[in-house]
Amino acid sequence: MTVLYDSRFVPAHDMDFHAQVLLMNEAPGPDEAVSGVPLYGQQGANLFHALRAAGIVWAENFGKFIWPKNDRNLHDVRQRKKRSFLATRAQYITCTNAFPYWPKPSDNIDSFCPPLKKDVCGIENIERIKGEILASHSVLVICGRYAYIACTGEELCHPSKREYTELTSEELKTTNTRLNSNFKKGWYMGHTRRWSLNKHRSSPPLRELARTLDWQLSGQIT
Secondary structure (H helix, E strand, O other): OOEEEOOOOOOOOOHHHOOOEEEEEOOOOHHHHHHOOOOOOHHHHHHHHHHHHOOEHHHHOOOOOOOOOOOOOOOOHHHHHHHHHHHHHHHHEEEEEOOOOOEEEOOOOOOOOOOOHHHHOOHHHHHHHHHHOOOOOOEEEEOOHHHHHHHHOOOOOOHHHHOOEEOOHHHHHHHHHHHOOOOOEEEEOOOHHHOHHHHHHHHHHHHHHHHHOOOOEOOOOO
8 A cells, every 4th residue: 555645744733831741643634634733633532531531630621522523613612612622732741743744545545544664763754753852741652553663663562452551661761762852751552542432441541640740630530
């Protein structure tokens, strides 16, 4: 299968806030290509609902609402809540991608497929990632196989078995050396679409992340 890349570049989202967490997703999709914001579409919804389910107060404060599927009515109440959440999210989590262009299979250019490993590990792309890492980023959240490859330069064996687990000291050392970063802690969380389906597994590491950073937590997982 030939992979085609959309021409629209999707950078890390709003680094002016100097968030403590860097969330590395695999690649943007159509919603992200249009908006220019990582985790803007359904994956943004997955993250929003997972944070709320874990009892992370700054996400809970937005209440429960249905994430808009498109931007047709920008004055809709749900659109305003979404934009407000994305602005707040950037204060806590910098979202970016292992590769910044929407990858599409040549036989269905409206669809999505993973980026190519050679492109993820290309010198120019790794330099781009290095430039998106701030001194304030002390925690790394890796979402997906290609995000792991971008961070460590290595393939992840049995990625489904590693979901929701803490990165080892060796993985952090490799990542910090590769990306000129200074992450103190990190997790491999797998694809965000699975977080909401596995709240009983995704919530504990998200709560541990929150405790690491002194984020306020509500009393229980929902």
